[in-house]
Amino acid sequence: MSSKPVSVRSLIHGVLLSTGRIEALTDGIFAIAMTLLVLELKVPELPKSIGSAELLHRLGEEMPAFFSFLVSFIYCGLLWILHHLAMHFIRHLKLVLVWLNLLFLMSVAVVPFSCAMLGHFLRNRAAQEIYFANLFLCALLLYLQWVVAQHKGLINQDDPRAVSAMGYQLVIFPLALGAGMGATLFHPMAGFYSMSAVLLALRLWRRQWSRKHPTALAQTPPSS
Amino acid sequence: MSSKPVSVRSLIHGVLLSTGRIEALTDGIFAIAMTLLVLELKVPELPKSIGSAELLHRLGEEMPAFFSFLVSFIYCGLLWILHHLAMHFIRHLKLVLVWLNLLFLMSVAVVPFSCAMLGHFLRNRAAQEIYFANLFLCALLLYLQWVVAQHKGLINQDDPRAVSAMGYQLVIFPLALGAGMGATLFHPMAGFYSMSAVLLALRLWRRQWSRKHPTALAQTPPSS
Amino acid sequence: MSSKPVSVRSLIHGVLLSTGRIEALTDGIFAIAMTLLVLELKVPELPKSIGSAELLHRLGEEMPAFFSFLVSFIYCGLLWILHHLAMHFIRHLKLVLVWLNLLFLMSVAVVPFSCAMLGHFLRNRAAQEIYFANLFLCALLLYLQWVVAQHKGLINQDDPRAVSAMGYQLVIFPLALGAGMGATLFHPMAGFYSMSAVLLALRLWRRQWSRKHPTALAQTPPSS
Amino acid sequence: MSSKPVSVRSLIHGVLLSTGRIEALTDGIFAIAMTLLVLELKVPELPKSIGSAELLHRLGEEMPAFFSFLVSFIYCGLLWILHHLAMHFIRHLKLVLVWLNLLFLMSVAVVPFSCAMLGHFLRNRAAQEIYFANLFLCALLLYLQWVVAQHKGLINQDDPRAVSAMGYQLVIFPLALGAGMGATLFHPMAGFYSMSAVLLALRLWRRQWSRKHPTALAQTPPSS
Numbered sequence: 001m002s003s004k005p006v007s008v009r010s011l012i013h014g015v016l017l018s019t020g021r022i023e024a025l026t027d028g029i030f031a032i033a034m035t036l037l038v039l040e041l042k043v044p045e046l047p048k049s050i051g052s053a054e055l056l057h058r059l060g061e062e063m064p065a066f067f068s069f070l071v072s073f074i075y076c077g078l079l080w081i082l083h084h085l086a087m088h089f090i091r092h093l094k095l096v097l098v099w100l101n102l103l104f105l106m107s108v109a110v111v112p113f114s115c116a117m118l119g120h121f122l123r124n125r126a127a128q129e130i131y132f133a134n135l136f137l138c139a140l141l142l143y144l145q146w147v148v149a150q151h152k153g154l155i156n157q158d159d160p161r162a163v164s165a166m167g168y169q170l171v172i173f174p175l176a177l178g179a180g181m182g183a184t185l186f187h188p189m190a191g192f193y194s195m196s197a198v199l200l201a202l203r204l205w206r207r208q209w210s211r212k213h214p215t216a217l218a219q220t221p222p223s224s
Numbered sequence: 225m226s227s228k229p230v231s232v233r234s235l236i237h238g239v240l241l242s243t244g245r246i247e248a249l250t251d252g253i254f255a256i257a258m259t260l261l262v263l264e265l266k267v268p269e270l271p272k273s274i275g276s277a278e279l280l281h282r283l284g285e286e287m288p289a290f291f292s293f294l295v296s297f298i299y300c301g302l303l304w305i306l307h308h309l310a311m312h313f314i315r316h317l318k319l320v321l322v323w324l325n326l327l328f329l330m331s332v333a334v335v336p337f338s339c340a341m342l343g344h345f346l347r348n349r350a351a352q353e354i355y356f357a358n359l360f361l362c363a364l365l366l367y368l369q370w371v372v373a374q375h376k377g378l379i380n381q382d383d384p385r386a387v388s389a390m391g392y393q394l395v396i397f398p399l400a401l402g403a404g405m406g407a408t409l410f411h412p413m414a415g416f417y418s419m420s421a422v423l424l425a426l427r428l429w430r431r432q433w434s435r436k437h438p439t440a441l442a443q444t445p446p447s448s
Numbered sequence: 449m450s451s452k453p454v455s456v457r458s459l460i461h462g463v464l465l466s467t468g469r470i471e472a473l474t475d476g477i478f479a480i481a482m483t484l485l486v487l488e489l490k491v492p493e494l495p496k497s498i499g500s501a502e503l504l505h506r507l508g509e510e511m512p513a514f515f516s517f518l519v520s521f522i523y524c525g526l527l528w529i530l531h532h533l534a535m536h537f538i539r540h541l542k543l544v545l546v547w548l549n550l551l552f553l554m555s556v557a558v559v560p561f562s563c564a565m566l567g568h569f570l571r572n573r574a575a576q577e578i579y580f581a582n583l584f585l586c587a588l589l590l591y592l593q594w595v596v597a598q599h600k601g602l603i604n605q606d607d608p609r610a611v612s613a614m615g616y617q618l619v620i621f622p623l624a625l626g627a628g629m630g631a632t633l634f635h636p637m638a639g640f641y642s643m644s645a646v647l648l649a650l651r652l653w654r655r656q657w658s659r660k661h662p663t664a665l666a667q668t669p670p671s672s
Numbered sequence: 673m674s675s676k677p678v679s680v681r682s683l684i685h686g687v688l689l690s691t692g693r694i695e696a697l698t699d700g701i702f703a704i705a706m707t708l709l710v711l712e713l714k715v716p717e718l719p720k721s722i723g724s725a726e727l728l729h730r731l732g733e734e735m736p737a738f739f740s741f742l743v744s745f746i747y748c749g750l751l752w753i754l755h756h757l758a759m760h761f762i763r764h765l766k767l768v769l770v771w772l773n774l775l776f777l778m779s780v781a782v783v784p785f786s787c788a789m790l791g792h793f794l795r796n797r798a799a800q801e802i803y804f805a806n807l808f809l810c811a812l813l814l815y816l817q818w819v820v821a822q823h824k825g826l827i828n829q830d831d832p833r834a835v836s837a838m839g840y841q842l843v844i845f846p847l848a849l850g851a852g853m854g855a856t857l858f859h860p861m862a863g864f865y866s867m868s869a870v871l872l873a874l875r876l877w878r879r880q881w882s883r884k885h886p887t888a889l890a891q892t893p894p895s896s
Contacts, residue, residue: 021699021756027245028703031252032480034333035260036707041337043344052350059350073333077326081319084245095753102749109706109745113713120715126724126731251469252703255476258557259484265561267568276574283574297557301550305543308469475693479700482781483708489785491792500798507798521781525774529767532693 040116065119072115104141132181139173172202264340289343296339328365356405363397488564513567520563552589580629587621712788737791744787776813804853811845844874
């Protein structure tokens with residue numbers, strides 16, 4: 001047993017090896033954020049004896065809220081899948097990753113708020129800007145975790161092509177959402193179109209690149 | 225190690241083998257949706273010094289909300305049990321199943337909303353139609369997962385009779401709820417009766433069929 | 449492989465052996481119900497520039513809500529511990545136990561509602577009656593699971609004295625809360641006193657009995 | 673098999689060995705409390721056709737609520753990390769620890785309430801006092817668990833320096849938050865400054881102490 005002083009930092013780095021509980025907290029916060037989205041769908045305040053036609057008409061006016069719920073739920077599902085996949089490559093955690101993950105979860109926890117904003121003020125540029133900024137922040141913090149994990153050598157490099165594909169999958173969302181954020185500044189609905197265009201372009205470019213360089217990554221020998 | 229290019233799609237298919245985290249997210253969303261149902265039971269806004277009789281009278285007026293809470297909780301419990309059982313047969317997941325499961329969870333997350341609608345507008349045909357449509361969608365998406373898993377060969381066929389019984393168990397709910405949805409179009413309360421009748425008929429028919437064909441499925445040899 | 453027809457019921461009994469996911473759903477619903485209790489503590493609607501003294505005075509008026517929150521949280525914690533302990537003795541589950549557990553979880557999910565009722569109408573006999581009935585139902589359904597599990601031979605009888613102690617621990621709460629429910633019918637605050645008296649009496653009686661019959665249970669040979 | 677009477681207490685001590693389910697409940701309550709914080713961020717009640725500038729102006733007025741959300745989320749994340757780390761050292765649980773943990777979770781569950789109070793009445797001394805008292809209680813109950821576990825000999829002493837560092841990490845937060853609580857009594861904003869100063873001083877002192885006594889703890893032989 002060495003006699004050099006142990007810092008709290010190094011102690012904590014030594015302990016936090018397993019990804020089990022961080023996954024439990026992540027799954028919990030995702031489950032709650034995704035279910036809280038529904039709180040924004042409100043029962044219209046109408047007399048109990050109202051007719052069916054009028055009730056449907058009033059619900060029709062709430063279409064922006066339903067649209068916002070749908071998009072937000074699917075986006076959160078996508079983030080959850082990406083987090084799930086990325087975690088498969090991480091051999092163990094360091095404290096900086098745990099904090100980055102907590103910031104990531106914080107931005108996920110804010111989604112029900114910005115989703116409710118968009119549902120209420122669908123055509124308002126400020127509400128769209130906040131919504132895009134929130135989704136961008138989620139995607140950026142997820143990607144940052146990957147970059148830091150790679151920088152610290154915590155990624156399992158057994159299959160370097162899979163690692164490269166994973167990294168690419170994580171980088172396209174901040175890029176596309178950043179484009180959406182920028183375009184919204186100029187025109188209210190431009191954000192959705194820009195985001196979709198960038199997403200499509202990046203996917204096509206990747207496919208093209210994979211065909212041209214079939215063995216590019218395969219030449220890197222696996223680490224183990 | 226082969227040198228052919230790896231697509232993101234195939235990478236993801238290779239990674240998502242375990243059902244552990246999808247079960248954790250599912251259990252989380254079910255737990256929250258089932259508990260959020262109670263938010264619809266509201267404390268009546270009355271002065272604190274009100275008498276017991278008057279308080280009970282006011283709560284009595286909220287009976288539709290209690291009825292709606294009860295039915296929704298039990299239905300969600302049933303869906304959870306069916307999901308739990310079906311997962312036992314699935315050897316591993318593919319990305320399409322994860323997305324179908326997310327859509328299934330989305331329809332489960334909407335149940336507190338349509339339950340609140342029914343609790344507030346119990347005798348309104350539009351509210352009933354929305355409620356039935358929501359329950360139908362849940363059951364349909366659960367069944368779709370089973371169909372896709374079977375089509376992709378992801379089901380463990382060790383006991384083909386159990387697989388057949390499981391599939392039957394999953395198909396009767398979309399059928400019964402679809403019948404309920406259809407009948408509600410013609411008469412407000414007909415939905416509940418039609419659903420119950422179809423459910424009962426399908427169960428009786430299955431029992432009859434099992435007696436007549438005791439060895440029908442047993443002849444299919446187990447796959448392993 | 450036998451060729452007799454397999455019923456859905458027997459299939460399901462065969463699959464539901466593990467207690468893992470039912471524990472996950474239970475922990476989830478407890479966690480949410482216990483945290484939703486706090487939603488009843490409401491920020492008073494006062495101007496932002498209000499003085500400290502006045503704010504504290506208004507919060508003081510909300511004391512019944514704080515009291516109700518405290519009692520409900522601790523009671524839910526107790527139920528969770530008892531469920532946790534009881535599950536240790538259960539070797540495997542049958543479908544009837546899963547449904548009883550879902551009904552138990554439903555009564556737990558209603559606690560935030562009856563807790564809010566009590567917090568708002570603390571001295572109202574109807575609110576107290578509802579609160580006691582809710583707590584009684586939780587305790588009764590937990591005990592019923594134990595009785596059914598014992599009847600079906602699902603309890604691990606390795607240590608019969610521990611099984612007996614566990615059963616005793618589970619039966620005293622429905623008895624005490626039933627007494628509380630009954631006494632509340634006669635006098636608003638009598639419920640709390642009756643419940644406490646019965647709880648104390650049963651604990652003392654058990655201690656007495658254990659001293660007098662030190663070997664009573666030890667004579668029953670362990671099942672394995 | 674001994675024939676001395678078994679008390680419920682000793683039975684329960686024997687069963688509650690695993691930390692798995694207490695971690696599941698803890699992760700669940702943290703996940704929900706952290707996500708409920710967002711409910712305090714409210715969509716402003718404005719007409720749907722409002723301009724972007726006015727919407728941003730109104731959101732700007734809600735800055736205290738955003739600030740309060742941010743601080744509370746990060747503090748809860750810190751508590752979760754500390755709980756996670758401390759649990760690594762605990763070999764098994766006793767009933768007293770489970771109850772202390774439930775009280776700890778109760779104080780965590782109250783954070784969304786005191787966070788909403790601070791968000792609404794940011795410069796009110798009573799709201800600040802309640803907020804600090806809540807955070808102090810969380811930190812104190814976490815530290816108390818550690819003290820009790822050490823007193824009962826439940827801590828894994830394989831690496832005594834790590835145990836000492838962990839204990840130090842757990843004690844500085846109640847001290848710093850207690851200082852914040854005290855200072856708030858004298859001046860509204862003094863709490864934040866006092867807390868930060870104490871936290872910084874304690875960290876610097878520890879680092880100094882570690883340098884001066886590099887082998888102080890290493891001399892204690894590991895217990896196994």
